[in-house]
Structure formats: structure tokens, C-alpha cells
Amino acid sequence: MGGAAQDIPVPADYDGDGKVDVAVYRDGNWFIRRSSDEAETVQTTSGWGVGSQDILVPVDYDGDGKADPALYRSGAWYIAPSADPSCRGCWDY
Numbered sequence: 001m002g003g004a005a006q007d008i009p010v011p012a013d014y015d016g017d018g019k020v021d022v023a024v025y026r027d028g029n030w031f032i033r034r035s036s037d038e039a040e041t042v043q044t045t046s047g048w049g050v051g052s053q054d055i056l057v058p059v060d061y062d063g064d065g066k067a068d069p070a071l072y073r074s075g076a077w078y079i080a081p082s083a084d085p086s087c088r089g090c091w092d093y
Contacts, residue, residue, distance in 0.1 A: 012058040012067035014041075014082070021067075025056055030069045043069055043080065 007024040014021045019035040030043040053074055058067045062081040070079040 008056060010056050010058050010069075013060075013065075014058070014067045016065035023058075025069075030058075 004026055007026050010023045010025045010030065011020045012023065013019060013035075014023060014032045015034040015036045017034075017036040021032055021035050023030060023032040025031075031040065032043065033040045051073070055072045057070050057072055059070065060066060060082075061068045061070060061079050062083040064081075064083045066082040068079055068081050070077065072078075
């Protein structure tokens with residue numbers, strides 16, 4: 001996982017086991033290797049893209065103990081909550 005020139009490291013605890021998971025962001029996709037079972041998942045946040053002004057900020061925003069893919073762009077927040085896997089970027093503020 002990783003290794004492409006456009007990969008951006010986004011380590012966080014995505015599976016809620018208290019350990020940091022290896023993860024990279026590339027072209028609208030979050031590639032996450034969970035420490036709990038070594039499985040690799042791909043979470044797509046379609047339409048987000050990443051511009052030079054974007055700041056990737058994965059944190060547990062929904063309180064379920066798992067980091068949520070998120071970015072901050074020009075005063076707006078885009079969050080894909082792990083508590084609702086069907087939602088991809090539906091929290092935008």
C-alpha cells in the first residue's frame with residue numbers, strides 16, 4: 001500500500017482498537033490497513049478530490065471510537081462518518 005507519488009499519509013485508528021492504522025489518501029480514496037486484522041480496505045469519498053489548499057484531518061467525529069476520513073477546505077469540513085458507512089462526505093459544514 002502506498003508508494004505512488006500522489007499518496008498522502010493519513011495514519012489514525014480507523015478500526016477502534018487503540019492502535020494507529022497505516023493509511024494513505026490517493027485521488028479520492030482512503031487506503032487503510034487495519035491493525036486489528038491486517039485487512040486492507042478502500043474507502044471512497046467521491047467528489048472530494050484534494051487540492052493544494054485541502055487539509056486531511058481524520059479524527060473520530062461521530063464518537064464511535066474510530067477515525068473518520070475527513071478534510072478541511074476553504075472554511076468547509078467534509079466528513080465521512082464511520083458510524084454510517086453508506087454516507088460518503090455527507091457531513092459537510
